[in-house]
Structure formats: structure tokens, C-alpha cells
Amino acid sequence: MGSPAANQCYYPNGRSASTDFPCDPGVDDSPCCGGGLGSTCLTNKLCSGPDGNIVRGSCTSQAWSSSACPLYCLSANTGGTDLISCSNVTRSDTSYCCDHNAFCCDSGVGRFDVVPSKPQTWATWSAAASQFVVVNPLSTAAASSSPSSTLASKTSNAPFLTTTPPGNDTTSGTPQPSQPAQGLTAGAQAGIGVGAAVGALLIAAVVFLLWKMKKNKKLLEGKQRTENTWPAVYPEPPKMELVGATPLRQELDGSYVPTELPAVTDRAELYGHRV
Template identity: 40%
Template sequence: MSPALLWGILVYQWVTIHFSLVDASSQCYFPNGAEAEGWSACNPDADVSFCCSFQYDYTCYNNLLCQDGKGRVVRGACTDQSWTDPACPQYCQNYKLGGTDLIPCNNVTKDHISYCCDHAIDNCCDTGDGRFDVLPYPTSLIATWNPAASEYEVLPGASATASSTSPSLSSSSVSTTTTSSSTASTVSNSSNNDSGLSKGAQIGIGVGVAGGVLLAALLAYLLWRVHKMHEAVKQQHDLNSRTYPPSTMTDTDFSQSYPQPWQYKNTGISQATQAQLVAESELSTETRRYELHTTSR
């Protein structure tokens, strides 16, 4: 396996692990456990957070509810898939798929804390059947959507604390009201100091350690490959040296096998004949040289 291919595989695995961990920490769910697409945690750094929809420009409030620009109040989603954590909004959970509107009953109760679930019992606000209170009041904004970061940005010092009075289950003679209080985790930037590192920090540390281990393994492999390549080159060089020893013959050794021009003096041969013999001798010498080099290769 080539180093480039191995590097690509390691980078792909690191990216896959990183984004799967990030997605797992910020994924939102509806009360039926289905994934809430288009919803995001109001406090991305909290272990559990309620969620609002960025697609509809919702903002997050300290009563664990979402609100749009027209003042419409919505029970959103939660990062706890089981919805058992008190950081999840404890309202209208019978409406399990998707978010649901909360209908204000202030025209009847003359306050700003009484609500009914949308599509609830007929005349819920008038009769009180299914009506509940949402606290605290007055509400305050705790997070807004940050398009650049693709997540909700918690306002400095903001916190979420919700207290609700469950719907009244009244009949003609019996009216039972139970009160439950739920305190969500503080969503300020320092909310997790008392309980240690936040989930986001823990995930970041885990991803960093995993990435460091992968890079160290890649570096070790590359060093091993370089060492093996160096040994292979050295072995090939030694093999070539033993197979093709350098030639020790010189041009003088060949020239001695043929008569030189001065050897034709006083032999009774004409100058034209001598010139022809010298030319043939030089041509034969060049041919021998060429054949010798060819053979030595």
C-alpha cells in the first residue's frame, strides 16, 4: 500500500469519526424518538439541551420554549432521545411527532403564563381542561441562531429554568392538579464548571487524541517505508557492482594490434596503398572499440 493511499484512508477515517461524534452530541429528537431535522440545540455545549428550529428562525427562551418573530410559542425538540431529562420541555409531549404550538390563554386567565396545547381539548382555555402554566415569567431570550457557526449562540450570562403546572384533569366532581418543577441545566458559558468538562470539550479531546494516534501511526509507517527503500537501493547497487565489473582495458591495448602509419616506411608499398591501409586500420580500430563497449554493457 502506497503512503499516499494510506494517508488518504487515515484522513477519511478521522473526518468520519469527528463528524459522527459532533452529530451525535447535537442531534435533536421529537418525543417519539424520531430525529428532528432542521432543529438544533439551544445550548450546544450542554450535556442535554432543548432544541429550536433554525429553518423557521426560532429563538430560544429561558422557559425551554421556542418563539418566532411573530411571538408564536412552540414546544420544540430535545437532544435527549428518551425525553426523560428535565432539560427537555415538559409540555405537550402527547404530540410526539414534530414541534407543536402552545396556545396562550391570557384572554381568559388575564395572565401571561397559562397555555393549552394546540389541537388539545375543545375550549381548553375556557374550561381549564388541559390548561397549564409555564414559568418563569417574564421570559428572557437565551440564544439566537448564528448562521456563520451553524449553531445557536448562547447569550452571555443566560440560563434556562422552567417550572410548569401540569394540565388539570377535571371532571364534573373532581379536579386534580399536580405540580412538577424541572430545572434545566444552566446554559451560560460557565454552566459546566461544577460538573467538569462539557460534552463538547470531552468530544474535542477524544477527537484530538484519536487524530494524534493516527498521525503517529502514519509517521511511523512512512519512516519504515523510507528505510526499506534505502535498503533496496543499496542492495541493487551492490548487485550491479558484482555483475558488471569495470573494464581495465585502454585504447592503447587495441592500437598495438594494428600497424601504425610509420610501420609502412621502406616496405616498397606505394603511398596510395599505404594511405588505404592506414584508413582500413583506423576503421577496424573504431569498430573494435564499438564492439568492446557493446560487449561490456
């Protein structure tokens, strides 16, 4: 049974977390979560609040030198802090980032894993006892988890792989951070998609140009073939002769009636004028 002193919880800077309670009051070292209706401790040593947010709580080890402490996001050392799931990027429910680390999920810088996968409820809050009550011992939860994602613990606390984000300052007893989870970020996937689209367009353009050149070549060959077969000079048309060798002669009318002046004419005299 844990001592009363062990039931005290502390933030990474050593200050008391007066509103937090040990997830397992029966052991000396335990992660702590905020008490209250709807609060639960998970088998990955994180806390689930009434609103469903995943939180890194506090620890009964004031120096945070125990492996039972949730050694994540230690730069937020004055209190608990939310963890952001990166499962939409990495497709893994164990991938997280600290909430104050912008673009962490996409870039992978500061991203870390919290195991085991698919964590179960470890302890629930009892309003009557004003403490957390273990409903799923960690040894049982560890046995039901994948062996590759858990490590045995001598204190019978849950097996966990603890890491801290790169660049965070921790105490000398804090384990070194592991490598960030590998995987293509959303930016890299978008770049690959754009590159593939551009490549497809280039290939289509080359194919179109080759087809166009081949079509023009066929048209040119057909034109040359037509010019070679069509005669350049038309043959002289055949000469045409008139019908009949001797042309017909035409004569004037043979009947001619001479015409004489009238026999009787009136004589006309000039007018006489006296000068």
C-alpha cells in the same frame, strides 16, 4: 462542550428532529428549536418562530427523560407543536394550552403553566455558525427572575417548573402534571354577570311592587276619609212663603154696553113655484 451526539435533537416519540438545533450546544441536555433567521430560544425552554408563534420544540434527550426537555403537549409526539397563550382568560403570561385542545383556556382542562414569567431571549440563530448562540445564560436569567417562579438546576440550565396536560400519555420518566391554574373561566364570569343582572331586576321589581302597594293604600285611605266626612243625606231646604197673606182678587170690567139687533129688517118671501 457537548458531544456531536448530544447535538442531535429528538421528538417525544424518539424520532430524529433533523431541522432542529440545540439551544445551548455546549451542554449535553438542551431543548431544541428550529433553525433559521428570526428563530430564538426562550428562557422558559420554548421556541419563538420568525412569525412570533410560541412553539414546543424538541430535545437532545432521545427518551425525553431529562429535565432540560420542554415537557409540554407530549401527545403531539411526532413533531413540534404550537402553544396557545391563555393570558386573556387567566391574566397570567405563564398560562398556556396545547393548540389541539379546544376550549382549554376557558374550561381550564389541560391548561398548564410555563415559567418563568416574562421569559427572555436565551439564544439566537447564527446563520454563519449554523447553530444557536447563547446571548443570555440561563443562570443570569434565573437570577433576574422571581425566586417563587424558578427552581435551581444542577446542570446550570434554567430553572423551570415542568408540567404536562392531564390525560396525555408520556414515558415513565416524565414528571407528573401539576394542577391546572386556578381562576374563573370566561363562561363562569359570564354566568356571574347574568346572575347579578337577574338579581338586580328582581330587586327592582320587588321595590316597585312595594311602592305601588303603598301608593294604592294611600289612595284608598283618602277615599274612605272623604266618604266619612261628606253627609249622606242633604238637609231639607227651608220653606218659602208667598209675599202677602191675602191673595189679590180680580173682577170683570164694570162697564157693560148691551147690544140690540137692528130695528129694520127686510122681509124675504119664498119663491113661488107651480106644481
